[in-house]
Amino acid sequence: MQDTLLHFLSNNTSNKSSPFPFPKPHNFPSSSFHDYFSPLSCPRNLHFPSLSFKTNTISLPLKPLKTPEIPSISSHHTPPPPSNSEFQEKMLYLDSIGLDIFSLINNHRPIILTASLPNIKSIIDLLTSKNFTPREFRRIISMCPEILNSTPSTITPIITFLLREARVSGSDLKHVINRRPRLLVSSVKHCLRPALYFLKNIGLEEVKRHTYLLSCSVETKLLPRIQYFEKIGFSHEDAVSIFRRFPQLFNFSIKNNIEPKLNYFVVEMGRDLKELKEFPQYFSFSLENRIKPRHQCCVEKGLYFPLHTLLKTREAQFVSRIDACCNSSVPLRSSPLYSVNCDIDSSTSTE
Incomplete structure (x- = not known):
């Protein structure tokens, strides 16, 4: 695989006008990197000659045209490409640990471009130190490639939070992260800790058994689902009781899961809502x-x-x-x- 990758990279870097070492998609005919990645590829210094013409022997010079202003690319756009050798080395390393580099390039190009090789290696070393196997961290990165842009200094506080505040045991840490890799890119301050307090506040016992919910936003995901059940006729206490009995319901889509099943339950089955309070697993x-x-x-x-x-x-x-x-x-x-x-x-x- 490594020899194939080297041949692939070398064949696609022979053209000096195309510094980015992977094939251009067929729908981008231009060979330049900026034509491939940037919506703004026109030159910044455009010069126009001074023009003049005569009318009744009076010379009327035209003012030179100003160079058009091109808005600067903001920080959220793709940064300048790395050098060929740097990019090739990064690709070879990702391939050596068993990642599907072609899928990463096609689906997560900005992440691959911005992640530095030393940083990627430090993340892999950190996961290895936590006893994750190569197969496990390949799965983690494939599910959440944003981890490649993290650093040990951002991941370590998350692991500490899971162990100390969420009360996850050291032996369960791998299982928790394998089940929900997105935990490793969630902010402790703005996401994990508010979700923990919310779940405790509704009376959910042993949040450590439902750590997959900690990466959910309280404002956009957890609270709106309780409010939805209040709107369809449950009291606040009953709605909270439903989610306390079946916390997995927080992860179900209202539009694609809860609403269709609720409509069938009420209209076709003609059953009483109190049955859902007793058996909320119906939605699963x-x-x-x-x-x-x-x-x-x-x-x-x-x-x-x-x-x-x-x-x-x-x-x-x-x-x-x-x-x-x-x-x-x-x-x-x-x-x-x-x-x-x-x-x-x-x-x-x-x-």
């Missing part, structure tokens, strides 16, 4: 593959199961319960298999 099941098929099956059979029985049982158990209810005597009213239709069917069959 697939609407198309679990909720709809099982509900429709019960409707066809004239059965009614509690929400947790309807969804939580395995497929074989669910089918067995359906058969037991339909092909045996009427269950007791206290049984979870009981349906009001059972009495109707029973009375009809005896006539």
Whole structure:
């Protein structure tokens, strides 16, 4: 792989007008680096000759045209490219630790351009010192490449916060970071600590078991979800209770997950919202593959199961319960298999 990469880089740096050592995309015909990366590639010093013409023997000189002002590129734009040798060395190192450099270049070019090789090595050394395996830090960087632009001085306080304030044990630290690599690029002051206080304030016990929520914004993600449940009819206490019982709900999309399932629950299933308070795990099941098929099956059979029985049982158990209810005597009213239709069917069959 390394020989292939060297051949790839050398072939693409032979053109002196193209200092950036990787192929240009087909939709950028220009060979210059600035044509590839910068929306502002025109020269800064444009000179126009002084022009004049005569009218009735009177010479009227024209003033020289001013060089057009070109706005300076702000700091958030891609910085000037590194030298060929520096970039090649960086690419070879990333390749040597098993990263997909072509994917990084295509999807995260600004990060790759701005991250320095010494800094990248220091991050890898830090992860290695925390007993992360090469496979683990490859996965971490692929999920959160912004880590390459971090420094040990920014990551160390985050690890300290997780160990001391979030009460993550040293043996669980790897698992916590592997599950949510974005923790390593989240601000302790502006993100991690406010989220920790918020989760503790709603009564969530052992936040260390839900550290994946610490990288979520309180203002834009955590609080709005509780407020959404208040808007649909839950009291504040009940809404908080739902998230306390099922914290994973904080990570579910309101538009793509919660709303469609809530609409089906209320309109098609005709159930009471209090069932969601008792079983908020409802939102974790697939609407198309679990909720709809099982509900429709019960409707066809004239059965009614509690929400947790309807969804939580395995497929074989669910089918067995359906058969037991339909092909045996009427269950007791206290049984979870009981349906009001059972009495109707029973009375009809005896006539």
